[in-house]
Amino acid sequence: MGKKKSTVESKRAKYGYMFVAPMLIVFIVFSIYPILYTLYLSFTNFGGFLDPEWVGFDNYRRVLFQDPTFWESLVNTIRIWGINIVIQVGLAFVLIMVFSDLKYKIKGLRVFRILFYLPNLIAAASVALIFRLMLNTDYGLLNTFLLRINLISDSIRWLDGTMLAQISVANIQTWMWFGNSFILFMAAVQAVNKEVIESSVIDGAGRIQMMRHVKLPLIKPILIYVGVTSLIGGLQLFDVPYLITDGRGAPSGSLRTVIVYLFNQAFTYNNFGYASAIAFVLFIIVMIVSGLFVLIMKREDVRNFLDARKRKKAKL
Amino acid sequence: MKYNEVASNFGKMTRKERSKQTAVYTSIYVGLGLLVLISVVPFVLVMMNATRTGDAIVRSPLAIFPGDALRANWELLMNRTDIVRGFVNSSFVSITSTFLSAYFGALTAYGFYAYKFKGNKPLFVFIIVFLMVPPQLAFLGFYQFMANLGLVDTFIPLIVPMIANIGTIFFLRQYAEGVIPKTMLESARIDGAKELYIFHKIGVPMLMPGIATMSIFTFIGSWNNYLMARIMLNSPDKFTLPLQIANLRAGNLWVNNQGAIYLGLAITIVPIVLFFIIFSRYLVDSIAAGSVKG
Numbered sequence: 043m044g045k046k047k048s049t050v051e052s053k054r055a056k057y058g059y060m061f062v063a064p065m066l067i068v069f070i071v072f073s074i075y076p077i078l079y080t081l082y083l084s085f086t087n088f089g090g091f092l093d094p095e096w097v098g099f100d101n102y103r104r105v106l107f108q109d110p111t112f113w114e115s116l117v118n119t120i121r122i123w124g125i126n127i128v129i130q131v132g133l134a135f136v137l138i139m140v141f142s143d144l145k146y147k148i149k150g151l152r153v154f155r156i157l158f159y160l161p162n163l164i165a166a167a168s169v170a171l172i173f174r175l176m177l178n179t180d181y182g183l184l185n186t187f188l189l190r191i192n193l194i195s196d197s198i199r200w201l202d203g204t205m206l207a208q209i210s211v212a213n214i215q216t217w218m219w220f221g222n223s224f225i226l227f228m229a230a231v232q233a234v235n236k237e238v239i240e241s242s243v244i245d246g247a248g249r250i251q252m253m254r255h256v257k258l259p260l261i262k263p264i265l266i267y268v269g270v271t272s273l274i275g276g277l278q279l280f281d282v283p284y285l286i287t288d289g290r291g292a293p294s295g296s297l298r299t300v301i302v303y304l305f306n307q308a309f310t311y312n313n314f315g316y317a318s319a320i321a322f323v324l325f326i327i328v329m330i331v332s333g334l335f336v337l338i339m340k341r342e343d344v345r346n347f348l349d350a351r352k353r354k355k356a357k358l
Numbered sequence: 359m360k361y362n363e364v365a366s367n368f369g370k371m372t373r374k375e376r377s378k379q380t381a382v383y384t385s386i387y388v389g390l391g392l393l394v395l396i397s398v399v400p401f402v403l404v405m406m407n408a409t410r411t412g413d414a415i416v417r418s419p420l421a422i423f424p425g426d427a428l429r430a431n432w433e434l435l436m437n438r439t440d441i442v443r444g445f446v447n448s449s450f451v452s453i454t455s456t457f458l459s460a461y462f463g464a465l466t467a468y469g470f471y472a473y474k475f476k477g478n479k480p481l482f483v484f485i486i487v488f489l490m491v492p493p494q495l496a497f498l499g500f501y502q503f504m505a506n507l508g509l510v511d512t513f514i515p516l517i518v519p520m521i522a523n524i525g526t527i528f529f530l531r532q533y534a535e536g537v538i539p540k541t542m543l544e545s546a547r548i549d550g551a552k553e554l555y556i557f558h559k560i561g562v563p564m565l566m567p568g569i570a571t572m573s574i575f576t577f578i579g580s581w582n583n584y585l586m587a588r589i590m591l592n593s594p595d596k597f598t599l600p601l602q603i604a605n606l607r608a609g610n611l612w613v614n615n616q617g618a619i620y621l622g623l624a625i626t627i628v629p630i631v632l633f634f635i636i637f638s639r640y641l642v643d644s645i646a647a648g649s650v651k652g
Contacts, residue, residue, distance in 0.1 A: 051474050052474075054473055054474075054553070055473055055474060055475035055476065056475075057469070057472075057473055057553045058469050058470075058472075058473030058474070058475035058478065059469075059475055060469075061465050061466065061468060061469025061472075061473070061557070062466050062469040062470065062481070064462055064465070064466075064521060065462050065463075065465070065466040065521055065522045065527065066481075066522075068462075068518060068519060068521040068522040069485065069488075069522035069524075072500070072515075072518065072519040072522065073488065073493070073496070073519070073522060075499075075503065076496040076497075076499035076500035076503050077491070077495075077496040077499060078499070079496075079499030079500075079502060079503055080495070080496045080497075080498050080499030080500075081499075082499075083498060083499060083502065088502075133393075137393075140386055140389075140390070146379075146382055146383060146386065148386060148387075148390075152642070154390060154394070155642050156634075156635070156638045156642060157394050157397055157398060158393065158394075158397055159634075159641075159642065159645070160397055160398065160401065160631065160634070161397055161400070163578060163582075163627075163630050163631060163634050164582070164626075164627055164630070165581070165582035165583075165584060165599070165600045165603070165626060166582065166584060167582075167584045167600035167601075167603050167604045168600070168603050168623050168626050168627060170604075170607075171603055171604070171606065171607050171619070171623060172400050172403075172404060172623060173400075174607060175616065175619070175620075176400070176403075181416050181419070182419075183403065183419040183420065186419045186420065187419075187420055190420070217396070217397070221397070222645065225642060225645045225646050226645065226646065228646070229646035274492060278492055278494045278495075280494075280585055281584050281585065285584075285604050285607060301494065301585075304498075308498055308501075309589070314498055314502065317498055318498050318499065321495045321496070321497075321498055322495070324495060325491075325492070325495040328492055328495070329490075332490050
């Protein structure tokens, strides 16, 4: 019987291949091949017109050791991401404390979640244009408003100063993403047994203690997830910094993120080979970050597992 | 215990406790209200300013009531860029992308779920690894490859790769586990149904809630896609909305024609917000389930 069944199944295996084949072909042609082709280009001096010429590791040597602009762009990218993630996570923490409080029952979680998520729906291209208008030094809405309520006496140059421009872009990123983080964190807190939280209240835990010892450990995995996905996305930040000023990272290169730099190397200066090497260096950085992420998650699992066993043993 | 008592014994509270509680509630809701304002004000401004002249916006940028310049703004906008064309292009690219991603995503996921074949598991794992690989990083090779094939300035590079939408496949493969009983497929086979027929008549309907969820995100992502469209499309009559919007930023007509720019923004934003609000119930839950890369 068993043998017969397996022959029927193996006959049917061909349908498995047929069902998966269209996707696999497209995947190889449009995803794998371009990655390998980018890798190949990174070892050439391809400029977009003449045939690519093999140059070995020259491009990589240049990226890593001879191009301060690349490292500046990496620092810019990380700085913008860093400012953003601190504010974003801080805000999301305050929100989960508010919405999971036992004494003060705050209503309307469903509606608030939707409203806070709205900024994430707009195309980054539109976001850049909206804030370019709103943050304009002379006639932008924000300065007009702050001047009118007498909070400031001179217009603030939101997008004209180097540090301020980075802070502005970081805050725009926060505006776009805090709702997403809040939804994820809140789901993690809600997934917990209510009794756990209630019993810790009986044990006399205050709000801050509860946040530290009960809620924070619960959302730690999701916190790592949010942190790393946002770092991977953040390292590839392009649309907003590219579109909010001149497309080359003005003011003074402070908004030149790695992808903005790469884009200009490729499509403004036609240095496709060099730009491909930048792409792969960034790719390796992203992979290292992802790898660390997996390691941290794994270690977390191991520790949880060991803790659970210890507790079990203690009970016995 | 302390907290529960306070919460349930509102009537027994002293006046002092009660007024403290009111103060806390008020300040929390005021804070949340401010946050809602920050999230929503840009939307309201875009809508209102779309109906006001550039002059009116400069003179009183804080007025949040509509003006009467909608028609004038429309004409100004259409002079700068054919926004109707952009809307049609964006709709075509997003709808076909979403359809391909949904159909082939379901087909592939079903194939991985319903059939035992050599290499099933390793192949699936291999594909999933690419969830971690940012597609942005291969766009130079992708661009050159498309250029070699003569596909630059066509919609094909924006649409066809959606057949292999890894996130959707991964999600639906996991989803299939919970909703399609294999015995059901078996009994359909005994009734003599063909494999593709079984997929269409049993697989697709059962996967439908999952397909719908993923489709909403595919649609939003495709509608908002800037970088790929920027690289692939050259001629203005092929431009999608984000490209047209990005082009509005150039030019020195800023102050006088602001209203027209806001109208352009409104046209790109309104459909997606409506779309989201209609489906928000499913969306928020699936974001919370972590099924969507953030």
